[in-house]
Amino acid sequence: MPRILDADQLTIADLTEYAPLLAPVAHTPVTLPDEPPGLGSLIIQPDETLAEVTVLGPQAALVPKSHQARVRALIALRETTRALLRAELAELDTDTLRASLNAQYDAFRHEYGAINTLTFVRKQPTYANLASFQRDPGAPLVAALEDVTEVDGGVRTYAKAAIFFRAVVRPDRLPVATTAHEALAVSLNMTGSVDVEYMATLLRQPPHEILAALGDAVYFNPLSRAWETADAFLSGDVIGKRQALERLDAVRYAAQIAALRAAEPAPLAAVDIRASLGAPWIPADVIASFIDSLTERADSALVVCAPETGRWNVTPRTRTRGQRETRTWGAAGMDVYHLVHACLNQWDVRLTHVVEGRTVTDAVATATARDKQAEIRSAFETWVYADAERTERLVAVYNAKHARRVPRRFSGAHLTFPGLSAAFSPYPHQRDGVARALSAGVALLAWPVGSGKSFALAATAMESRRLGLAKKPWLATPAPLVMEIAREIQALYPLARLLVPTSADATRAGMAAFIARAAVGDFDLVIVSHDLLGRLPLSPTTRLAMLDREIALVDTEAATVDDRRRVGALRARFQRQRDALLAEAAAPGALTFEAVGCDLLLTDEGHAFKNITLPGPFGVFNSEGAKRADDFKQKVWYLSQRTRGRGAVVATGTPIANSLVEAFVWGHVLMPERMAAAGFASLAPWIATFAKKELIAELGPLGTPRVRPQYVRFHNVPELRALLAEVADVVLESDLPFEKPMLRTGGLQSVVVPQSDEFRAITADILRRGARVQPGRGNGAQTLTLMTEWNKCAIDPRLHSHPTRRPSVSKLTAVAEKVASIYRATATERGTQLVFCDVGVPDSQTFSAYAAMRDEMMAQGVAPEEIAFIHDAQTPRALARLMSAMRVGSVRVLIGSIPLMGSGLNVQQRLCAWHLVSIPWRPCDLEQALGRILRPGNEYFRTVDAFVYVTERSSDSYRLQKVEHKARVIAQVLKGDPHVREVEDIDDVVLTLAQIKALASGNPRLLERARVEAELVRTERMAREFARQQWEARREQSLLPVRRDGLARAIADVARDLPRFTVTAGDRFAATVDGRVIVDRAVVHQMLDEACGRTHRAALRLGGAQECFIGQMSGFDFGVRVDRMGREAVLVRGAMTYEAEVPLDGSPRNYCARVERLAARLGDFHAEWTAQLARVERELVEVAQFVATVNPHLSVVDRLRADLAALDRALGFVTDRHAVADIEAAAERGGEDEAA
Known part of the structure; x- marks a missing residue:
């Protein structure tokens, strides 16, 4: 009796005991006329018995007698399908095989029904006809013989796939190219690189001719000793590459150096760079100087930043503390050194005291210390750019650190995807994404839902196998999608060898057997669930x-x-x-992840692994992280080490769900070495460089108060985006070529619901109860509870803790009226509608908002049998039937919550309207919910409506604005305007009692505040632009003297050369070459032409421009210069060298005449440069005047900020520091269980 082990207990020695395993076989080319049985295949023995191939040879298959005839028929379908695919690939006659396949399928269908017949056993879906065949590696191929669709009532229909009627495999053909650029595309596709010898063989031309024809499309990289495409060579750390080539041989590699220099990003100005305390790029001595400025002591502290972690330490050099250390810049018993130390490490101080024997937060002292921290941060921002020399230094340091890289633009236009079904043609964004994954080896495919991520993952696996970049790719996907994605990939790549877990593999022994088969088998792709991946340590x-x-x-x-x-x-x-x-x-x-040999991990729905434990105090003290997310991170890091920076491709529709800090997470997981090299090994230095953090009070999952860090403003955004772009392939909804419905008004339509008398009474009651809550007495939990209650009652007063009678008007009645109106208007098309509501769900213990909406809709004439709740679909079968009913219009109104209905619900065929009752805080939730209607596949409506219901004088409009703003911020960071350098990151907002009062009163000052805020943003932008201009003027002020001196030297040189000029016009022509006087221009022209040829060959050989002087003419040395691209110029050399380009437009070269004309122009040069010198002198005076001008916008900014602050105080929008500390203290007492 074999032992039963968990997957993580299985040893290599157990392989033969646990699974009917195939012997490892080499990956056989699909063009062979026959193939040995695949790994785990069921076969028919000569004696007509069923067997399964194992490491010990064919062994009797354990197939029930009642299933044996069915399995034999499936084996026949498998073998005929494979033979037909091989025949298509080899371009053989396929009529007989296709007819045979049709006959075999028809017989099977007549005898047993459809291959993919779905039944339910104990509420679990089961494929009855495949039950005894699912472990066969050919099962996905046989399942792909049918196209499965669903119709009314969850009934599935099965149709023959395309292979029954036409060829689905593209034949393998020898690559053909007639031009150098075509040969380059073939080389990239077939070898994954610029293989010059391969291209030479393809075109039957010498390599140097091919390279000359390619021109700037390829470059030789001396650092890698290989030819690279321009997009590869001119991306990444272009400044580092240029500097390395200059050190290597500046003359020989002049062309590459010039191209790299042209590709370098423009240097940033001080006005563009936000320098914050704690940013790892700021030198430690600058921080020490800042502390000296605060203490007014020289060399007052030793400041050190650990390069491996970006962590700071401040050590005072003296034990004495004066007024400035303890009072001016200290607070609550903490001196300036302690507070600066905390600011540098992004740590908000927390002071405690003992109350009744317990150590609790000292709210007043903590708030006072944090106020002082804010003053120190503000003082640093004022001080850091006050000194011109320090500013120039910091700008240079930042540019050298963060403005030296160019993101690569990957193109997959050359990819042909051998083995891909002829029925499928990839979109450009899919080609480019696969090209990135193949070239970079690690990628985040940040694509919207429905953009074709499954194809990109499958193609990456197949191409990686073909090019030898990976041997054992794995694809991890959520468990419910395993069979669906396997069938989809098998349809995309009919000849792919897939290993897919079955329901039998859910047991301990089955899991162990599956992992063992994956370890020793040769598959194109192993598909596993997220859970199985986590169980393999x-x-x-x-x-x-x-x-x-x-x-x-x-x-x-x-x-x-x-x-x-x-x-x-x-x-x-x-x-x-x-x-x-x-x-x-x-x-x-035990059998481990390393032992199974996976060298490429492809992950679908990768956002499931974002909740990692963040490195450093931010993570280990504030977020425990999800165990499976940390396990995933470790696996990615292991693969990166094993494959030299490759090995992981993650696909997700929500790369940033709620906060921009998630951008750090992806960089930390997928490219840890690059992040560490940039100084971001942990979160704190990343925050210091790109973000501003504050503490926000909120309710935890259990309703207990807590305080967590929130990043309210992000700056240096283009550098943040560029860093993320090194690993992320971002595609926005607007980038997709898919046709989908348009919103009728171009956006969400707000339906304003008037206040009911009941809601007014509840608001007054909440304000009365809130007035009794005294700040500073540990009553933060009560305040948060009141806020939550008020938000719920804005939907319907009956959601109050003390239910009221039915209100005269509420969101629920407004939704019912709107739904009924559209229901009647779209009766002919049987249009369907979705209603999203996250509160008052059917299983609520008190009031059910769902039942109330249904009753209101029925009263308005909506048929009760055409209204459904998503919560009633408790099983996969029930959900399938409900979705089918929506697709055919037998259910026309579906009410559900965002968690249950926001993703995975594909019922868009008849959707005409979308209703949002409760407003979510996360943009991803709003995006996912809206994606149910704004997606391809709507068969009846080109224009649809999306309604958001807001109660008058409630927090609804305020919250909707915040979530929409947050969505715009995320889009801006992912793929936005490169000139926008700052964005605000709005997180969950907890309203204060004063805000509730202001919103409930309909205070007109809210409109005034919006106007002032918009004017402030505009004026700040003008002030920044003026500051930018002044910074550029200061740079110009430092560069103009250099230009002035250069012009003065050039004028002096040409003045010395003018007397040397001799006229050679007409018959006075004479030139001296090698000591021989030549008076025939044609002979000199021929000499110059030959010199050009020699010089061009030297430029090609040496990789850079070359010069050649051959004699004297007109009183000067003369010659030519030619670069590797064949661009020519004639030269005249005296005290300085002058040149004139020879155009390559087909006109006569006339080298000799061009030299004569160039020498005759020295007088023109003298006059032109003298005029330029005068202009430079005038510019020096004008620039000095502009630099001295006071920024005229700053006073307006100060006034508007004061106005905004006054309005915020009047509206109650100013956070009370004591109230925040009070809530934090309440969190410490009431949230201990939750934290545990």
Whole structure:
């Protein structure tokens, strides 16, 4: 009796015991006329018995007698399908095989029904006809013989796939090229590189002719000793490449250096760069000078920044503390050194005291210290650019660190995708995404829902196998999508060898057997669920090494975290983990992730792995992280080490769901070495460079108050975007070529619902109760509860904790009226509608908003059988039937919540209207919900409506504005205007009682505030632009003297050359070459022509422009210059060298005449340069005057800021620091259980 083991207990020795495994076979080319049975295949023995091929040879297959005839028929379908595909590939006659396949399928269908017949056993879907065949690697191929669709009532229809009627495989053909550019495309497609020898063989031309024809399309990279396409060579760290080539041989590689210099990003000005305390790019001595300016002491502190973590430490050099250290720039017992230290490390101080024997937050002292931190940060921003010399230095440092890289624009136009079904043609964004994944080896495909991510992942796997970039690709996807994506990939690549888990593999033994088959088998792609991937661990040795790095990080940061208790707890937790790993390592070896041989991990719905434990105090103290997300990160890091920076492609429709900090997460997971090189090994230095953080009070999942960091403003956005673009392939909805419905008004339509008497009474009650809440007394939880209650009652007063009678008007009645009106108007098309509401769901213990809406709709004439709740579909079968009913219009109104209905619901065929009752806080939730109607596949409506319901004088409009703004901010960072350098990141907003009062009163000052804020934004933009102009003027002021001196030297040189000029016009022509006087212009022209040829060959050989002087004419040396591209110029050399370009437009070269004309123009040069010198002198005076001008917009900005602050105080929009500290104290007392 075999043992039953978990997957993580399986050893290599157990392989033959646990799975009917195939012997490992080489990847056989699909063009062979026959193939051996695939891994795990069921076969028919000569004695007509069924067998399964294992490592021990064919073994009797355990197939029930009642299924054996069915399995034999499936084997016949599998073999005929494979034979037909091979015949199509080899361009053989396929009529007989196709007829045979049709006959076999018809017989199977008549005897057993459709191949993909779906039944439900214990509420779980089961493919009855494939039940005994699913472990066969050919099962996905046989399943792909049918196109499955759903109709009314969840009934599935099955139709023959395209292979029954026409060829679906593109034949393999020898590549053909007639031009150098065509040969380059073929080389990129067939070899994945610029293979000059391959192109020469293809075109039957010498390499140098091909390279000359390609011109600037390719460059030789001496650093990699290989030819590269222009997009590859002229991207990445272009400044670093140029500097390396200059050190290597500036003359020989002049062409490459010039191209790199032209590709370099423009340097940023000081006005563009936000310098914040703690940014790792700021030199430590600058921070030390800032502390000296605060203390008015020289060399008052030693400041050190750890390069491996970006963490800062401030050590005072004296024990004495004066007025400026303790009072002017200190607060609440903390001196300036402590507070600066905290600011540098993005740490908000927290002071405590003992109350009734418990250590709790001292709200007043904490708020006072944080106010002082804000003053210090503001003082630094004022001080840092006040000194011109320091400004120039910091600008140079920032540019050298963050403005030296050019994102690469990947193109997949050359890809032909051998093996791809002829029925499928990739879109350009799909080609480009695959090209990025193949070239970079690691990628984040940040594409919207429905943009073809499955194809990109499948094509990446198949192309990686073909090009030898990967041997064992794995694809991880959510469990419900495993069979769906397998069938889709098999249809895309009919000849692909897939290994797909079945329902039998859900058991312990089945899981172990599946993993073992994946370990020893030769498959094009192994498809697994997210859960299975998580159950296959990394080896203890690998995890120990990663844990030791975490421990080292904690030890390094211990000096920067002013909380010994937490540091000690963290070290103890890590030590427990280490002890457990040591014990696991001592146990018998289990089959691990390393052992299965996966070298490329493709992940669909990758946002499921974003909740990692962030490195440094931000993560280990504030976010535990999801275990499976950390496991995923470790697997990606392991693959990166194994494959030299390759090995992971992640696809997601929501790369940034709620906060821009998620951009750091993707960089940290997918390119940790690049992030560390940029100084962002942990989150704090990334925050210091790109963000401004504040603490925001909110309700936790259990309703308990808590305080968490929120990043309210992001700056240096183009550099943030460029860093993310090194790994992310971003496609927005607007980039897609798909046809989908348009919103009738171009956006969301707000339906304003008047206040009811009941809602007014509830608002007054909440304000009365709130007035009794005294700040500073630990009553923060009560305030947050009141806010939440008020927001719910804005939907319907019956959601109040003390239910009221039915209101005269509410959102629910407004929704019912609008739904009924559209219901009647679209009766002919049987138009359908979706209603999203996250509160008052059917299983609510008190009032059901869903039932109330249904009753109101029925009263308006909507048929009750045509209204459904998503919550009633409790099983996969019920959900399938409900979606089919929506598609055919037998259910016309579906009410549900965003979590249940926001994703995975494809019912767009008849949708004509979309209704949002409760407004979400996360943009991704709004986007996903809106994506149910704004997607391809609507068969009846080109224009649709999207309604958002807002109650008058409630928080609805305010919240909707915030979530829409947040969505725009995320889009701006992902793929926005490169000139926008700052954006605001709005997170969940908790209204204060004063804000509730202002919103409920309909205060007209809210409109005034919006006007002032818009004017402030405009004026600040003008002030920044004026500052930019002044900064550029200062740069010009420093460069103009250099230009003036250069012109003066050129004028002096040409003045010395003018007397040397001798006229050679007419018969006075004479030139001296090699000591011989020549009076025939034609002979000199021929000499110059020959010199051009020699020089051009030298330029090609040496890789850079070359010069050749051959004699004297008109009183000067003369010659030619030619670069590697064949561009020519004639030269005249005296005290300086003059040149004139020879046009390549087909006109006569006339080298000799051009030299004569160039020498005769020296007088013109003298006059032109003298005029330029005069202009430069005038510019110097004008620039000095402009630099001295005071920015006229600053006073207006100050006035508008004061006006805005006054309005905020009047409206109650100013956060009370004591109230925040009060809520934080309440979180400490009431949220301990939640934190645990």
